Amino acid sequence: MESRILRPTLGLYAAAFLLFLYGPMIVLTILSFQGPEGGPQFPVQDWSLYWYKQLLGLSEASRVAQLPVGDSLLRSITLAFMTTVVSTVLGVMSAEAFRTRFKGSGPAFYLIILGMMVPGVLVGLGMALLSSTLGISRAWWGTSFVLHVVYTYPFAFLVMLAIFNRFDRTVEEAALSLGVSPAQTFRRVTFPIIFPGVLSAMLFSFTLSYDEFARTLFTAGRDLTLPLAIYGTFSVEIHPNIFAFGVLTTLFSFTLLVIYGLLMKRFTNRAARFAGQEDNG
Amino acid sequence: MTALSTDSPMPTETSPAQLRERKDRRRAWLLLSPGLLWMALFMVLPMCMVVYVSFWTQTTFSVNSTLTTASWERFLGSATYLHAIGTTLRVWAIVLAATLIVGYPVALYIGLFVRNKTLQTALLVACVIPFWTSFLIRVIAWRPMLGTEGAINTILMKLGLIHEPLTFLLFSEFSVLVGMTQIYCVFMVGPVTFMIGRIDPSVIEAARDLGASFGTIFRRIILPLSLPGVMVGAIFVSVMVLGEFATAASLSGRKVNLLGNIIVSQVGSLKWAFAAVAGVVLTLIITAVIALALRIVDLRKEM
Numbered sequence: 327m328e329s330r331i332l333r334p335t336l337g338l339y340a341a342a343f344l345l346f347l348y349g350p351m352i353v354l355t356i357l358s359f360q361g362p363e364g365g366p367q368f369p370v371q372d373w374s375l376y377w378y379k380q381l382l383g384l385s386e387a388s389r390v391a392q393l394p395v396g397d398s399l400l401r402s403i404t405l406a407f408m409t410t411v412v413s414t415v416l417g418v419m420s421a422e423a424f425r426t427r428f429k430g431s432g433p434a435f436y437l438i439i440l441g442m443m444v445p446g447v448l449v450g451l452g453m454a455l456l457s458s459t460l461g462i463s464r465a466w467w468g469t470s471f472v473l474h475v476v477y478t479y480p481f482a483f484l485v486m487l488a489i490f491n492r493f494d495r496t497v498e499e500a501a502l503s504l505g506v507s508p509a510q511t512f513r514r515v516t517f518p519i520i521f522p523g524v525l526s527a528m529l530f531s532f533t534l535s536y537d538e539f540a541r542t543l544f545t546a547g548r549d550l551t552l553p554l555a556i557y558g559t560f561s562v563e564i565h566p567n568i569f570a571f572g573v574l575t576t577l578f579s580f581t582l583l584v585i586y587g588l589l590m591k592r593f594t595n596r597a598a599r600f601a602g603q604e605d606n607g
Numbered sequence: 608m609t610a611l612s613t614d615s616p617m618p619t620e621t622s623p624a625q626l627r628e629r630k631d632r633r634r635a636w637l638l639l640s641p642g643l644l645w646m647a648l649f650m651v652l653p654m655c656m657v658v659y660v661s662f663w664t665q666t667t668f669s670v671n672s673t674l675t676t677a678s679w680e681r682f683l684g685s686a687t688y689l690h691a692i693g694t695t696l697r698v699w700a701i702v703l704a705a706t707l708i709v710g711y712p713v714a715l716y717i718g719l720f721v722r723n724k725t726l727q728t729a730l731l732v733a734c735v736i737p738f739w740t741s742f743l744i745r746v747i748a749w750r751p752m753l754g755t756e757g758a759i760n761t762i763l764m765k766l767g768l769i770h771e772p773l774t775f776l777l778f779s780e781f782s783v784l785v786g787m788t789q790i791y792c793v794f795m796v797g798p799v800t801f802m803i804g805r806i807d808p809s810v811i812e813a814a815r816d817l818g819a820s821f822g823t824i825f826r827r828i829i830l831p832l833s834l835p836g837v838m839v840g841a842i843f844v845s846v847m848v849l850g851e852f853a854t855a856a857s858l859s860g861r862k863v864n865l866l867g868n869i870i871v872s873q874v875g876s877l878k879w880a881f882a883a884v885a886g887v888v889l890t891l892i893i894t895a896v897i898a899l900a901l902r903i904v905d906l907r908k909e910m
Contacts (some may be wrong), residue, residue, distance in 0.1 A: 333720050336715060368751070422638050423635040437651075447850055447852055448654065451657055451882055455879060473649060479642060479646075539743060
């Protein structure tokens with residue numbers, strides 16, 4: 327059979343692909359342990375944690391200016407948190423609306439999806455023009471924030487739409503016909519079922535907003551968010567402290583991912599236990 | 608259905624089903640309105656503003672709302688800007704082709720040849736993990752990879768394959784293309800894997816039993832059934848590549864100017880009207896590309 331040659335060939339190809347995906351990050355990680363005199367290239371002078379210390383402000387008197395990450399990190403996390411809350415609420419509401427077929431659902435669907443399609447540099451420019459015309463001052467918690475929601479809300483919406491598509495409507499109807507109020511039904515029946523989806527929508531929104539750069543560039547005003555601060559250092563010569571920063575932020579993201587995984591696991595465990603009780607009774 | 612009765616002046620005749628439908632519709636619009644309002648105010652309105660400002664009068668450091676086509680004339684009459692349109696289209700076409708060529712075999716492998724579900728999921732997760740590194744860091748990571756003292760040149764020199772470091776690798780169009788392909792090819796791999804994974808194995812088995820070679824099976828079954836995935840992937844990649852500027856700004860050493868870069872540099876020098884013109888041109892290109900793709904595939908049906 328031809329697949330006897332084809333399968334290993336494609337397997338090798340996939341392995342090469344993974345190397346292509348991870349190669350730059352591996353090189354970056356290696357170079358982040360560069361010695362104090364080394365530059366952002368090979369060879370590694372001597373292995374050290376110097377650039378990590380420099381990044382955290384623990385090394386005295388450096389030839390390289392410290393990365394301006396402190397305040398901007400706090401701003402980015404706050405912004406991502408605000409975006410997460412608003413876009414998840416909007417996403418759940420819109421997906422709930424799409425459970426019934428109604429006239430105009432097609433255009434409404436595409437209007438929402440457009441938010442993740444339209445390039446950040448374009449809406450960013452439009453927002454900057456709009457705010458300067460209306461005399462609104464630009465700020466990360468205002469003009470940037472609304473654009474971040476425009477971007478993340480479609481993702482939350484799609485995640486919730488996928489959840490609602492697999493969701494048995496009769497469970498809710500049973501609760502309603504037993505005389506439970508709609509609000510109570512949502513809290514006690516609907517929400518527990520869609521919770522894993524809500525968690526995924528939140529994870530999506532947070533990571534997208536936290537890393538968003540194009541939409542923030544023209545709209546953040548004076549105070550920079552983290553990606554803007556990083557971008558600012560690109561125009562001048564780069565140093566291994568950026569590499570150390572890249573490694574640390576990746577670790578931070580993985581921590582978020584682990585928290586998400588733990589929450590998800592705890593939730594599914596509880597659901598399983600609950601189902602077990604039902605069976606026993 | 609009694610659709611005609613809604614036009615009659617007797618509302619008492621509406622059936623309970625119709626009443627319920629009407630109530631459902633009102634509820635749906637009520638739930639949708641905050642989201643749609645948000646999109647109208649913060650996405651549609653800014654985009655209209657871009658079109659509007661592209662006709663404003665540009666003075667040295669500011670714009671005023673006297674309408675003129677001067678910015679358009681200057682844009683369309685300038686070789687630099689027209690060249691940027693060409694570069695944008697060229698980079699888009701090459702990156703799109705590259706993500707397809709790089710991504711399709713991988714999707715074929717994961718979707719068709721890996722039958723173990725756990726391994727399949729593990730491979731897909733492995734493709735997504737790099738996204739937890741900041742976009743800008745992933746872009747800048749290509750510098751120590753491609754530079755004259757970077758990993759590739761170091762390895763090639765150690766192997767004795769070259770004696771002088773290759774200089775075309777970094778700060779060229781090549782580095783922009785490689786960087787974009789690496790960053791965006793996952794958006795091609797995902798949808799294509801999904802579509803290939805959905806192919807019923809018994810169809811392929813039947814074709815094989817009937818004596819079809821793998822080439823025939825691929826051409827007649829796998830390729831047509833995976834095409835919607837390719838189109839969805841192409842839309843994702845196109846939209847992101849066309850709106851790009853950060854990769855070109857940090858890897859090309861100012862040699863590659865995409866429309867996105869034009870917008871950024873014009874805003875930097877307070878030429879708002881020119882930036883708006885570039886924005887409208889970019890919007891037109893993206894709209895054309897999406898419209899073309901949507902004619903071939905219905906996005907809503909595929910999701």
